[in-house]
Structure formats: structure tokens, C-alpha cells
Amino acid sequence: MTISVIARNTFKEAVRDRALYLLLFFSALSIALARVLAVLTVGDRVKVVKDVGLASISFFGALIAILIGTGLVYKEIEKRTIFTLISKPIRRAEFLLGKFLGLVLTLAVMVWAMTLVYLAVVFLHTFKIEGRMVLAVFFIFLELILLTAVAVLFSCFSTPILSSLFALSFYLIGHFSWSLKTLIKKTPPGLGRTLLRAVYAILPDLENFNIKAEVVQNLPLPGGLWLGAVAYSAVYTAFVLLLAVWIFRRRDFI
Amino acid sequence: MGNVLELADVRKSFRLGFIPKTKEVLKGVSFSVAEGEIFGYLGPNGAGKTSTIKCVLGLIFPDAGTISLFGRSPLDPRSKDKVGFLPENPYFYDYLTGREFLDFYAQLFRVEKAERAGRIDRLLKLVDLERAADLQLRKFSRGMLQRVGLAQALINEPEFVILDEPLGGLDPLGRKEIRDIILGLRDAGRTVLFTSHILQDIEMICDHVAIIVGGRVLNQGCLSDLVSEKVLFTEITVSGVDDESLAAFGECVQVREGRTLLKVFDETNVQPVLDLVRERGGRIHALIPRTQTLEDIFVDTVTNQ
Numbered sequence: 158m159t160i161s162v163i164a165r166n167t168f169k170e171a172v173r174d175r176a177l178y179l180l181l182f183f184s185a186l187s188i189a190l191a192r193v194l195a196v197l198t199v200g201d202r203v204k205v206v207k208d209v210g211l212a213s214i215s216f217f218g219a220l221i222a223i224l225i226g227t228g229l230v231y232k233e234i235e236k237r238t239i240f241t242l243i244s245k246p247i248r249r250a251e252f253l254l255g256k257f258l259g260l261v262l263t264l265a266v267m268v269w270a271m272t273l274v275y276l277a278v279v280f281l282h283t284f285k286i287e288g289r290m291v292l293a294v295f296f297i298f299l300e301l302i303l304l305t306a307v308a309v310l311f312s313c314f315s316t317p318i319l320s321s322l323f324a325l326s327f328y329l330i331g332h333f334s335w336s337l338k339t340l341i342k343k344t345p346p347g348l349g350r351t352l353l354r355a356v357y358a359i360l361p362d363l364e365n366f367n368i369k370a371e372v373v374q375n376l377p378l379p380g381g382l383w384l385g386a387v388a389y390s391a392v393y394t395a396f397v398l399l400l401a402v403w404i405f406r407r408r409d410f411i
Numbered sequence: 412m413g414n415v416l417e418l419a420d421v422r423k424s425f426r427l428g429f430i431p432k433t434k435e436v437l438k439g440v441s442f443s444v445a446e447g448e449i450f451g452y453l454g455p456n457g458a459g460k461t462s463t464i465k466c467v468l469g470l471i472f473p474d475a476g477t478i479s480l481f482g483r484s485p486l487d488p489r490s491k492d493k494v495g496f497l498p499e500n501p502y503f504y505d506y507l508t509g510r511e512f513l514d515f516y517a518q519l520f521r522v523e524k525a526e527r528a529g530r531i532d533r534l535l536k537l538v539d540l541e542r543a544a545d546l547q548l549r550k551f552s553r554g555m556l557q558r559v560g561l562a563q564a565l566i567n568e569p570e571f572v573i574l575d576e577p578l579g580g581l582d583p584l585g586r587k588e589i590r591d592i593i594l595g596l597r598d599a600g601r602t603v604l605f606t607s608h609i610l611q612d613i614e615m616i617c618d619h620v621a622i623i624v625g626g627r628v629l630n631q632g633c634l635s636d637l638v639s640e641k642v643l644f645t646e647i648t649v650s651g652v653d654d655e656s657l658a659a660f661g662e663c664v665q666v667r668e669g670r671t672l673l674k675v676f677d678e679t680n681v682q683p684v685l686d687l688v689r690e691r692g693g694r695i696h697a698l699i700p701r702t703q704t705l706e707d708i709f710v711d712t713v714t715n716q
Contacts, residue, residue, distance in 0.1 A: 162518040166504070173506040237502045241563065244468040244496040244573075245519045246488035409471040411425065 159247045160255040167259020171225055172266075180224075181267060184217035185274045192278055206282050208373045210275040211293050215369075218268055218301045219328055225263070226308025227320035229256045230405070239410055250402045257309050257398060264301050268294065292383065293372040299390040300366035304328060306394045310401040313408070331363030365389050414479075415571045415602045416444040421466055421476035436462045438626040439476070444571075444604050444619070449597050451617035451634075452606045453705075455713055459626040460606045461499060464575055468496055481571070492520070495569035499576040499606075501560035505549035509540055509559050512548060513566055520567040534562040537592065553580040561589065565596075572596060574605035578612055590616055614638070614705040622712050630712045637708055642700045645675045647684055651693025660684045670696060 171177055191209035195202035230253065233239040242252060272294045276286050307327050311320035337357045344350045365386055371378050423437040436459050444450045454460045465471045467478055469486045480490040503512060513531045522530065535541050538558035543551065551559065557580050564572055574593070578586045586609075593603055594616055607613050613620060614634070621631035630637065644661075650670045654663045660683060661675035675681055681698075688695055 158521060159519060162515065166507075166515055169511075170504065170506055237498065237500075238504060240465075240468075240470060240498040241496060241501070241503070241516070241560075242519075243470055244491065244494065245516065246491040247519060248488065407472075409425070410465065411471065 159251045160258060163242075163247075163252060163255025164259040164262060167229070167256050168262045168266075171260065171263040174225075176224070177221070177263070177267070180217055180221055181270060184213055184267075184271050187213040187217070188271065188274050188278055192282060195282065203279075203283055204373050206279055207290065208369060210278060211290075211297070211369045211372070214268060214271045214275060214294060215297045215300070217271065218264060218297060219304055221264060221267055222260070222301050222304040223308050223321050223324045223328070226260055226305045227312050227324055228317040229260060229309055230312040231315070231317055231320065234410060243410065249406050253309065253313070253402055253405050254398070257306060260305050260309070261302055264305065265298070268298050268301065287372075289372045289378070292378075293368050295383070296366045296368050296386055299386055300363050303361065303363075303390050303394050303397070306397040306401070310397050310404070313401050313405045327361065328363070331361040332367075334360040334362050335364045361393060362389075413446055414443040415446050415481060416467060416604065417477075417479040418442055418463070418467070419477045421463070421473045421478060423462055423466060423471060423473050436626050437466070437473070440623065440626070440628050441476075442621045442628055442631055444602060446602055447597065447600055448602060448618040449593060449616055450602070450604045451613035451620040452604060452623065453610070453613060453620055453709060454606070454623035456608075458623045460623055461575055463623070464496075464573055464604075464606070467573065468494070492567065493570040495564035495567060495572045497557075497560045497564040497572075497574045497577055499579065501556055503548050503556065503560065503563075506547060508545050508547050509535065509551075510544045512559060513562055516563045516566045522567070530566065530568075534565055537565075538562045539588065554582065554585050557581055557589075558585070561592065569601065571602045571604070574603065576607060577605055578607055578609055586612065610704070610706045610709055620705070622709060624713050629715075630708065634705070638703055638705055642678060642702055643676075643707075644701050645678065645681050646697070646699045646701060647673045647675060647681070648696040648698075649673060649684070649688050649693055650696065652688055652691045656687060656691075657684070660687075 188210045191206045191213070194209055195205040198205045233242070233256075239252075243249065272291065275294070276290065279290065280286055304324065304327070308320060308324045311323045315323065334357060337353060337360070341350055341353045341357065344353055368378060368382070370376065419441050421437055421440040422435070424433050424435040426433050440459065440463055452460050452463070462471065466473045467480060467485055469491070478485050480487075481493055483490040485491075504515070507515065510531055513534060514527055517527045517530065532541075535544050538561055540555060540558055540562070543555060543559075548556065548559065557577065561574070561577060564574065577589055577593070581589060590612060593605065596603055605613075617634055619632065620634055620637065621628050623629070647661075648670055649657065652671070654666060654671055657663055657671055657673050660680040661673050661677075663671055664674050665672040673684065675684060685695065685698075687693075
């Protein structure tokens with residue numbers, strides 16, 4: 158109950174911020190520009206429309222998650238709005254989860270709006286809509302949930318600028334950590350390989366949520382892929398949120 | 412009547428700065444607030460008033476000592492359920508309207524929807540913000556924010572209200588209105604703890620006071636016990652009598668436009684001064700007996716420290 162009250166208020170705060178609409182406008186523009194790019198491209202134009210559209214949703218979704226998420230808790234402390242909240246009969250964990258879910262709700266609405274633009278652009282180009290495109294967006298959304306949790310975690314102890322840098326680093330590392338798999342294969346068995354395996358286990362692998370190539374190239378998707386992605390997102394998000402709660406519960410609000 | 416709040420030897424220090432230095436802000440604070448009283452918490456800037464309140468509300472964690480709020484830990488939601496709080500220089504969600512803002516806090520206290528609208532209307536009327544109910548808080552003046560802050564502190568009909576500098580930023584009329592609300596709360600059986608720099612306000616409405624200086628409570632008790640009714644000296648403003656004659660009865664503090672301000676320390680000298688003025692055909696412009704005020708006690712306490 159308390160969590161949902163805070164989540165709804167966070168959602169209200171986000172949708173009353175003009176910056177959100179600016180991001181939505183540019184994301185829609187970027188998706189629509191895919192159509193122009195397709196015209197200028199030699200080759201399969203449908204693939205370009207689909208690929209650039211999905212990339213735009215992923216990029217602008219990540220931007221929203223990082224920009225809003227990193228200021229979510231910090232702003233409450235900086236503006237001292239947290240004083241009246243924590244003095245109410247709510248637990249700190251409830252506050253944090255409420256803020257997180259409020260942003261996830263905002264992202265859900267934003268991603269849905271971008272998806273509608275995306276589907277419309279693809280439909281105007283191909284006169285058909287595939288369910289796989291929506292699945293790709295769902296995977297992007299799973300990644301954004303995890304990224305939001307990371308942004309909230311950094312927001313608990315750091316300024317928005319530093320938190321944004323940390324969250325961006327997490328995002329970039331997450332998309333390149335798969336290359337460690339190749340390195341592990343090439344490293345001879347021993348301490349080195351064990352260490353690399355440990356690093357890979359800790360680092361996020363956000364490529365687990367990337368099925369853009371499969372969708373765009375019409376490649377077959379392995380069975381149970383979505384289940385693995387949901388489980389990975391859920392476990393990693395829960396771990397990051399637990400860490401955030403652990404830090405937040407010990408904080409003094411000076 | 413029992414105690415609503417009890418603090419025993421509460422200590423708190425912070426590590427601040429790039430190269431952290433430990434600063435002890437509370438050095439063993441102890442006091443208690445009894446049910447149904449208005450308790451004034453006094454102290455100069457940086458004395459530790461707000462830090463004490465933050466410890467009571469679970470915003471910061473004390474290093475040592477015990478705090479009991481309604482007989483429970485201050486972190487227990489059951490004790491927070493009965494508390495209303497207005498912070499100093501309140502900052503609120505400025506994207507909400509006055510009504511939405513109060514509705515948000517009412518929901519945090521799980522006030523039923525059917526009851527919320529009526530309670531919000533009553534509180535907006537109490538703090539005289541009915542006309543600004545649908546205005547976003549970013550358009551509120553500082554005084555209006557203070558009023559809506561007080562309304563949110565009362566949204567759960569609390570048994571214990573903690574107000575940190577509630578009279579700051581208000582004009583004299585606004586201050587009187589808030590004072591009346593605080594007195595009304597006491598009449599309704601509520602307990603109030605408030606901090607203020609304006610000693611006159613504390614003197615007017617408080618039953619008990621505690622004075623904190625440098626993180627220590629140096630003086631506390633019933634206001635009537637602390638402030639003596641004894642006349643310290645009498646100020647008499649006269650004209651038509653020379654200063655040399657008056658100096659025999661007291662100290663001539665100021666001479667301006669033919670008037671002399673005489674400070675008479677011995678009460679038995681007051682009547683002879685009046686007789687002298689009448690005898691010389693002079694005039695008495697003012698006669699004010701000065702009793703000890705809370706300000707005197709406050710200044711004494713801070714100076715002795």
C-alpha cells in the first residue's frame with residue numbers, strides 16, 4: 158500500500174517534468190528518421206527501419222532510466238523532502254522500492270509510447286507487424302528495469318552526475334562483458350581462467366536482453382530464451398535493490 | 412500523565428569534510444516531554460536542536476543513548492503513526508497542488524478515501540489556504556509553504572506534534588494564527604514539541620522548556636519555575652529633573668530630548684523618585700518594572716557556557 162502510494166507519486170513527478178516529453182519527442186523523431194535512413198540505404202531497407210527503431214527505443218529508454226533514476230533518491234535528500242517522508246510510518250525499504258517502481262512504471266509508459274511509434278513506422282513501410290518486434294521491445298524493457306535499479310543504487314550515496322557516470326559505465330560494461338566469454342575460452346585452465354569466470358559472473362551481461370539481430374534478420378530464437386532473460390533480470394535487479402536497501406537503511410539524513 | 416517522549420544521554424557525532432573530521436553535535440541529551448504539554452526546545456544556531464529532532468524521528472541514528480517515543484523505538488511505525496512533523500524551512504514536492512500534497516500524506520497514513528477529502532478541507536481552512544488548495548506548491552510563498560507544512564503535520568490527527576521553527580518566515584499575523592493553532596492542539600489534549608528562535612513566542616505558549624547549548628541541555632524545567640516573578644529593576648523615564656539629583660536613586664542610562672531614562676534597582680527607591688519629580692514640577696513619561704524573562708535565562712545560559 159505505502160509502496161504503491163510512493164510509486165504513484167514518483168510517476169506523477171516524472172510525467173509532470175517537461176524533460177520527459179522532450180526525450181519522448183526526440184525518441185519518436187529518431188524512430189521516424191529510420192524511414193529516411195532506409196530510403197538512403199542500399200540493401201534491405203526493412204532491416205534498417207527495424208534495427209534503428211529498436212536501437213532508438215533502447216537508447217532513449219536507457220537515457221530516461223539513467224537521467225531520472227540517478228536523481229531519484231539524491232534529489233529527495235538534497236531538497237529535504239525526505240524529512241517529512243521518513244518521519245511518517247513507512248520503512249526506508251518501502252520508500253526505496255516505491256521510488257524504483259514509480260520509475261519502472263514511467264518507463265513502461267514511455268517504452269509503450271515509443272513502441273507505438275515504432276510499430277506505426279514499420280507498418281507504414283511493410284504493411285505488417287510481427288510479434289517478434291514486440292518481444293524485442295520486451296527484452297529491452299527487462300534491461301531497463303535492471304538499469305533503473307542500478308541508477309537507484311548509485312543515487313542512494315552519490316550525486317546525480319557521478320551516479321550517471323557509474324550507471325553509464327554499468328551499461329557499457331554490460332554490453333561488452335560477453336567478450337569475456339571468448340577470453341575465458343582462449344585462456345588455459347588454471348587460476349587465470351577461474352578469475353575471469355568470477356569476474357564474468359559478477360559483471361552484468363546485458364547482451365542477454367539483446368535479440369535485435371535475431372528479430373531484424375528473421376533468425377530463429379532459441380526456445381525458453383525469454384524465460385532465461387526474465388530470470389536473469391529478476392535475480393540481478395533483486396540483488397542490486399537489496400544492496401541499495403542495505404546502504405539506504407544505514408544512511409543519516411543530515 | 413505519562414511521558415510521550417523520553418531521551419536519555421543521547422549522543423551523536425558526524426564525520427564531515429573531504430578529510431573526515433568528527434564533530435560531536437549531541438553530547439548526552441536528556442529530557443522528557445509529558446503528555447498534553449507544549450514543550451519549547453531552545454538553543455542558538457548549531458546547538459543541536461534539529462539533530463535531536465532528527466534522532467527522535469529516525470532520520471539520523473544516535474551513536475549512544477536511548478530514545479523512547481510512546482514507549483517504543485522511534486523507528487517503530489506504530490509510534491510514528493501518532494506523530495506529526497513539520498521540518499525547518501520545509502521543502503515539499505512543488506509539482507503537487509496543496510490538495511494533492513495533503514492527499515499524498517494522508518494516504519501514507521492509510522486514511523480512508525471517504526475521510527480524506529473532508530479532513531483535507533478542514534485542515535486547509537485551519538491554516539487559511541482554502542483559496543490556494545488547487546495551486547501548485549511551486550507558486551506558494553514561504554509563509555504559505557509553512558502553513559501547508561503545518562497542515563501535513565496534522566493530517567493524521569497526531570497525538571504528538573513536532574514543529575521545527577514553525578514560526579519562521581511568517582508575518583506577525585501569521586505567527587499569531589500558528590500560535591493559536593498550537594494552543595488549540597493543547598486544548599484538544601495533544602502534545603506539542605517545538606523549537607523557536609523567537610523567545611517571546613516560547614514564553615507565551617510553552618509549559619516546559621529545555622535550553623540546549625553546544626549539544627548539551629543546560630537548563631530545563633517548568634517555565635513558571637525557571638522565570639522568576641521578582642522585579643529585577645524599574646525603568647523610569649522622567650523630564651524636568653536634573654540628572655545629578657536622579658543619580659542618587661539609580662543609574663541614569665540615557666538622556667535624550669530632555670528626557671532621562673533612570674534604572675532603579677532598589678524597589679524602595681521608586682516612590683522617592685516619583686516624589687522628587689512631583690516636587691520639582693517635572694513629568695513622568697513611563698514607569699516599567701522589569702521582571703526576569705526567558706531571554707535573560709537564555710542569554711545567561713549561553714553566556715555562562
